[in-house]
Amino acid sequence: MNDIFRKFATATSEIAGSAWVFFLAALVILAWALTGPLFGFSDTWQLVINTGTTIITFLMVFLIQNTQNRDTRAVHAKLDELIISKENADNHLALAEDMTDIELKGVVDHYHRKGEEAAHDSPNKTREEVQRA
Numbered sequence: 001m002n003d004i005f006r007k008f009a010t011a012t013s014e015i016a017g018s019a020w021v022f023f024l025a026a027l028v029i030l031a032w033a034l035t036g037p038l039f040g041f042s043d044t045w046q047l048v049i050n051t052g053t054t055i056i057t058f059l060m061v062f063l064i065q066n067t068q069n070r071d072t073r074a075v076h077a078k079l080d081e082l083i084i085s086k087e088n089a090d091n092h093l094a095l096a097e098d099m100t101d102i103e104l105k106g107v108v109d110h111y112h113r114k115g116e117e118a119a120h121d122s123p124n125k126t127r128e129e130v131q132r133a
Contacts, residue, residue: 009066016060 015021032049039045080094096104 005066006070009063010070012060012063013067016063 029049032045036045076097083089083094084091093107096107099107
């Protein structure tokens with residue numbers, strides 16, 4: 001079931017994110033707006049677009065979230081590999097996504113200070129030279 005949903009969510013996200021689907025949606029809205037006078041701008045006429053867009057939005061939220069979660073996990077795995085494979089890396093950062101907000105803020109603050117110190121100690125170096133050091 002998960003594999004079927006994954007494939008469906010990925011394919012749907014790819015299609016929904018295309019320029020063609022955007023223009024198709026814009027055409028639907030334009031057609032709806034142009035039919036307003038024909039239906040006297042009735043409550044039913046308004047309900048049609050409201051219901052349609054609400055249903056599509058509701059379903060797309062879950063599809064996009066599924067795709068985004070998978071992409072985020074893949075990026076984390078790749079970054080974890082880079083951290084762990086680097087000899088002098090702080091390997092506990094590979095688990096940063098599992099830290100509490102307070103722990104994560106402490107780590108971010110620590111590396112922010114280290115960056116400021118490196119920039120202060122090497123004011124004539126470029127950013128790339130400081131990063132390599």
